[in-house]
Structures are given as structure tokens and as C-alpha cells.
Amino acid sequence: MSRSILWRRGDQVLILAAGALTVFGLIMVFSASEVQGWMFYHNSAYFFERQGLWCLLGLGLLWVAARFDYHRLRRIAAPIALLTVLLLVAVLLPHVGLELNGARRWLRLGPLQMQPAELAKMGGLIFMAAWLDRHRLEIRSLEKGVAPFLAMLALLTGLVIVERDLGTTMIVAVILLSQFLVAGGRWHHLLLLLLVVGLAAVVFIQMEPYRLHRIMAFLHPWSDPLYTGFQPIQSLLALGSGGIFGVGLGQSIQKYLWLPFAHTDFIFAIIGEETGLVGTTAVLAGFALFTYRGFRIALKAPDAFGSLCACGITVWISFQALINVAAVTVTLPTTGIPLPFISYGGSSLALSLMAVGILINIASQGQKVGWIRHASIDLGRRYGRTPVPGDRRRAGALAERS
């Protein structure tokens, strides 16, 4: 009973879009990683098998999240944030954190590794949704709203950036800032925050020579095609070789070690090579659809917390996809972040799927006239917390029954 309600009310289009991207991602991970899998582990399916396991775990998380009343997240928002911060600190400790590709980003969890930075997005957006919901009336004030917001933003992004992960830092910042905007922050405050974040980014880019290299490689890839320009050039060669219809699934040549990170950050280039413009456009359209449906859920959410959560998740997935595709098409410098649902990488896939589960739960409690509309009508109350308490209770009851 509850399952069918989740399916019917949980935004089928969004579920189908996320599902299609995930399935296509599994196929492409297999294709893009078979060469490396064979070369390093003598198992073409090495990465595929691991990604499959993470996918199952992710589906489990999705299932749990979809049936878990999201209102309860508000109550555990603070512990989640604390756990996130602890993990982010833990990964910095020697013997606990795992170093790979020159960055200490991984935590060992039994046979699997996970990146706490991925968790920072999830934990950060839930906590911020709860905090903003609670402080909606102060958010327009510089001292009571913007200053604490900036402090929390700085703490979270600061912990991520010391892991030398500028890409994830940027995404965390954008998620939190978009929530700030939706929660009613003033435009000039937002501009100020953007300025601060931008300045910080410039400083951090200056601090690390490899970030400057990436920017130089982005601006002038052909000046050093064998070193700094190698990755962007190989990415474009993969895309360009694909043409309109692609060279055929599994037929990529660039994955034969030519394109570094073919199955992770640059899997979109392999998609472009094997399935052509048709495939890349389909993937891009899938994410656009996800964006649209995600914000639709935010609009129909029964309360501000749900709306802010939905916005945070939607911005997370959408923005991360944009940044990834922008790097692959050499529209922006390389930042080293995975393509949601598709790139090889367990924490990213599992947490993305879990986020979808949260969205499904919010959607399942959505109303024809959501919190937003009530807020617009009831200007006197401004952002009334629970305009239709009955609904909330019913949703909660539903979750408890299930």
C-alpha cells in the first residue's frame, strides 16, 4: 500500500530519470573501466562489480529514505551535522584517512572506502534546511542571519577544502547559498556572500600550484598537449570522435588509457565517444528533467523544511552534473568531481540515490498547493511553518504505518 503511494505520489518522472541515469551509468562504468580493470586487476568487470555493490547499497538507502518521514530529519539534523564534521576531521588524521591521487579524502569502512566530503553535501544541506527553517525570520538580518550562516558555511567548506577538494567545496557552497536564497535571504546579502566565497576560491587556487595548472590547461590546452593539456585534449578527442551517433557501445578507443579517469570524472567523455551527441544529449536532458522535477517537488512541499531540503538536493545533483560536463567539454577548468548517478565512485552513487529517496518522500507528502503558495497568500504570517498541520500529521502517520 505504502509502496504504491510512494510510487504514485513520489514523482514517477523523477524516479524514472534518476533510475535511467543510474542504469546507463552502470553500463558506462563497465565499458569505460574494462581496460583499467583488466590491466590492474585482471578482471574487466572489477570496477563494475564494485559499482554494482554500491548501487545495491544506494538502492537500500533510497528505499529507507523514501519511507522515512523527512520531518524526522529535522530532529536529527544537528547530530547528522556533528557526525559529518567528525568524519571530515577524522579523514585528516593519519592512519584513519586514506590518501589517493595526492589527496587525503577517503575513509576505510571495512572492504569499502568512502569520501566524507560526499557526506558533507548531504549533512550540510539537511542541517542548513533545518537551521534556515528555524531562523527564517532572522535571515534577512546581517548579524542574526547572514553572519551565523556565513560562519557555518565557512566551517563546512573549510573542512572540505583542507582535503584539497575544491570542486566539492564549491558544490557545498552553492547548495548552501541556494538554500539561503530560497529561504528568503536578501539579494545584496547573497551578492556579498558570493563575493566572499569567490575571493576565498581565488586565494585557494593561488595556494595550490596544481589548481593553477588546471586553469592554464583549460585556457591553453594545446600549449602543452602532452602534460597539462593532455586531459582536456583527450576529453575533447573522445567527444569529437563520437560525432552524432558515436562509435558504438564498448567501442571507445580513448578508454584504452588515453583518457585519464575515463570511468570516474571523465566518464561523460566516453559516453560522448561511444554514444555520440545522441547519448550526451540524452544524459544532459535526464539531468535537466531531474532539475525540473526536483524544484517542482520543492514547490509542492508541505512545509519550508521540505522545500529547502528538496532545493538543496536538486541543486546538488544538478550543479554537480553541470560542473562535471563543463569540465569534460572544456567549458570550465577541471575540478575533479564525479557525474552524479553515473561516474564510478561508491559514496557518490550511494548518497545520490539516498538523496533521491529523500526527494521521493518529500514528493509523496506534496500538495497541490504547497507551502510556497500558502506563504505567498499568507503574507502577514510570512513563512508560516505549518499552514496545514493536518497534512503533516497524515504524512507522519503514513510513514509510521509503513
Next chain:
Amino acid sequence: MSRAEGLSPRRRILTLLVLLLCADLVLFSRLVYWQAFRHDDLSRLAASYHDDQLVLPAVRGKIVDRNGDLLVANTPVFSIFASPDQIKPSDRPLEADRLAAVLQLDPGAVLTQRQSSRMFVYLKRRVSSAVASQIDHLQLPGIGKIPETERTYVDGALPGTSLASDLLGFVNADGRGNYGVEGYYDHLLRGQDGFETTVRDLTGRPIVLSDRQRREPVDGATLQLSLDSAIQVIAERALADGVAHFQAESGSILIMEPRTGRIVAWADLPGYDANLYGSTGTALFRDPIVSDLYEPGSVMKVVTLSGALDDHAITPDYRFNETGTAVVGGYAIHNWDHRAHGLVTMTQVLEQSLNVGAIRAEQMEGSTQFFTYLQRFGIGDPTGVDVAGEVSAPLGELSSWKASRLATASFGQGVDVTPIEMLAAVNTIATSGELVQPHVVDQVVDTSGRAHPVSSHVVRRVISPQAAAQMRQMMIGVVEHGSGFAARIDGFRGHIAGKTGTANIPMNGGYGQDPSDVIASFTGFVPAEDPQFTMLVIVRKPKILFEGAYVAAPIWKAVASALITRWNIAP
């Protein structure tokens, strides 16, 4: 609180949605740009990264003579290459020194090549198998050899030359035929190189499952020439002896079979060694038989009188008073001996090679007819012989010819021909009046062993058999009673038809005063009634005895005698 405080949350969410979707559109346009508009050049560039093409060289066709004896052989040689990516950088300087010593190269240059990032560089092309085995003994990593072939030309009659060098030409370092038969038949001899394309991964290993394109090489066709090596050797030696004896500058001998036009011998002096073409002056590559124009002199009287005979303007016995001087267009033209010969027949005109008599015949025939016969004999046209570099000097329009030029043309001055052109014209008498195209290649044998014969080509009938028979008798008279005395061969008295020629070499609009500035020639065929060969001998600028009668005829006789013996020709 009012709306003026800011946008509603709904508007704020919609703003985010629009921003993100706009970014999607930007990225979509980037994808269209890279994948649709840049597809071609990016694919090509990608291929340049991972496609590896190996050329499978075709073996150039052989050239053999009429008996199947090799004129050009393919010798196995080796090209030494390096795979710099397989050599440790620390080993490179030492390796470069050792290689340079064996290959006789500059160690610095070798080292530079070795340090390139490429996977394949040629160190030296076409070294002998001896050098290649020395390289093998060094057992250097990353060094390999590719078997190739090199042209080896048979030795000529003279030291320092290869046989029929001007006729055959040579093949340059790029594998292209230059000059002669190598140049003319390059497209058939060269064959078609094959290739094998493999797709490689970043480390250079071939991708096993990728499409492997392979095209087998098609070896070049073998050419069988009508040339007779033995005769060629005799001709080269006789020419060399004659040129040395008369201290001449150069000479040529050309022999063809009258009916078929098959070339039997094609000798030039000086020749060169085609195996050492790289260190040979390019002036020597030029083949005077097809590429040099000369004024043939009295040999042309055969053409003049044949035309007049065919036109019935004269008969061999036509008698007239020869005064020793003809005044044409304001110029006085004399005989070679500056003497008047009184009452002479046309046969005597040819026998004693009287210029005034030739002018007489030309005038009796009329300029239009004379000019027409020049054209019919092929004067001014290329013969179409299958050798590279043939030239010709077109006669132009009759209207542009002055009377004086028509007069001198009747005895072969003021008209330019190539030796092969002149031989083909005189050969018309040997074929009873048909102009036959000379050719060198008898048959083309393709790689599957199938022979494609080259058929003989009769260009046109020039004069009647009767006129040809009359001229034949007159040419026999030249040898028996006239200037061709030196070509007489015992046992063949009355069976040799010939004509001498001694032409002044035009210089700066006039003719040189130095008596050695002449081209002495003799052309004739044997046996006159059923000719087996027609031969032209040319000697340029002899310093001793200047005339065809004394200089060229004895050489002709020497070669003709040898040919008669070898071919068992009966009178």
C-alpha cells in the same frame, strides 16, 4: 511586510530552475560544437594519436632483356630503425656512439633522433646486409631492421657504367623511377605499397580487438625489353672505341627491328653507373637519343628523295647538270666539296651526297609536297617511343618557311630531329614504305605471371613499296659506289643499304667555323631486300676526320658485322 521586500520563495526557486536550465543549454551547445562541428578534425587528430600505420613496401618490378637476362635486379638491403621509447635514457648516448660507428653517421645526430618521443625513427635507409648483421651483433635494445630492396643495374661494357644506363634510367631514394624506362614505366614497375593499421593504447600496445586494416602490397610488373644484352654490350664497346679513336665528344648507337619497331640496342656515350646515380652529374642522365635535337645533315636526303620518288617528281635515273651551286632566296648554297659535278643522276646525288642535287629534287617536287613528305616521315613529331623524356621540334606552318630553309632542309640542315626520330624515318625505307613506331618493352609480366605483350604499331604508310624499292637500290649504291664505302661488309656486298650524314652544328644563328663542330652519322639496314635491323650511328664533334663516311660508317660496320654473326643473318 510587503512583496517589495523581495521575490516570493516561488519566484526564487523558479529563478534557480531557469539559471540551471540555461547552464544546461550552454553545455548542450558546447556538445553540439565539439561533437557535430568539430567531429571531422577531432577524429582525425584522435587517429593521429592512436593509429599506427606500417607500410608494407611493394617490390619493384624487374627489367629483363629479350632473352630473359636481368638488366635490373632487386638486391635485399636493410633499413635500420630505432624505437626510442624502448630505450632507457641513460643508455642512449652509449648506444648512439656504437650505432654511429657502424652506420657511419654522426653520433650527435643519432642521439638527437633517439631522444625524440616518437615510437619509430629511421636511423639509416638501405644499408647492405653486411652492415645489418653487424647491427644485429651489437644486440642493442630498441633497434631493429626492416628488409627492403634496392635496384642493382648490370655492369655496362665500359668500366664505371651500367648497361644501357641512358635507356633504363634509375630509381631514386624515394622509390620513383627517373629517366628512361624506369621513368616511363614507373607506374607499372612501382606496384602499390600495402599497409597495416593498428590502433594502439597509450603505452603503445596494439588493441587486439580493434579493427585492423591491412592491405597487401602489390608488387610491380616485370618488363621484358626487346633489348639484346649481348648486342648492347657490343654496341657500347664499339661506340666507345670509335669515339675514342676519333677523339669525339660523344656518340650514340640505336638499333631497331624494321618491321616491329623493337629496339635491339640503345647505346650512349658517355654513360653512367645507375648504381651510383647519387654521385653522378645530372647532365649525364639526359638521354640524347630522345632528348637532344640535332640537324641530321645528309641522312635527310633519304627522306627528300624518297618523297620526290613517291611523288614521281624524279626517278633514280633522272639526269641533270649539277653546277655545284644553287641560289635560293638570295643565298648561294654549295656542295660539301664546293665542286660542280656536271651531269649526274639522282642516284649519284645520293651516292655522292650532293646538296645541290637534293635542292633540285625538292624544287622539282614543289615546296608543298616536300613539306607534306617531311610530315609523313614523322619529322617534327615525337615517335612515341616508350622511354621518358622524348622531345621534338614541330615543323610549324609551311607558310612560315622561307625558300632558303626549305632548300637546306632538303639536305638536313635547318631542321631539328632527335636520333630516334631520324632512325624511324629512314627505317621507313626498310619496311617498304611504312612508318613504324619504335618501342622498347616487348611485354609486361604482371605479378600473377600473366604476360601482356606490347604490340607493334604501324603509324602510317609513307611512300609506296615501289618508291621504297627504288630508294633501297639507291642506298645500296651509296655503300657500293659512294660515301658509304666504309660500311661494306664482306659477303654482304650489294646487300647493305645506307646513308652518311655530316651536319654542321648550328651555333648562335650561324654554323661554327671549327671543322670539328659537326655531327657525323651513318644509318643503314641489312640485308637490303629483307632487312633484319636498321641502325643509326651518331658521333658528335670528332676531332679527327670529320665526316660520317669516315667516322660513323666504320663503327656501324663493326656493330653490324657482330650482329650478322650473332643473329646468323644471311645475305
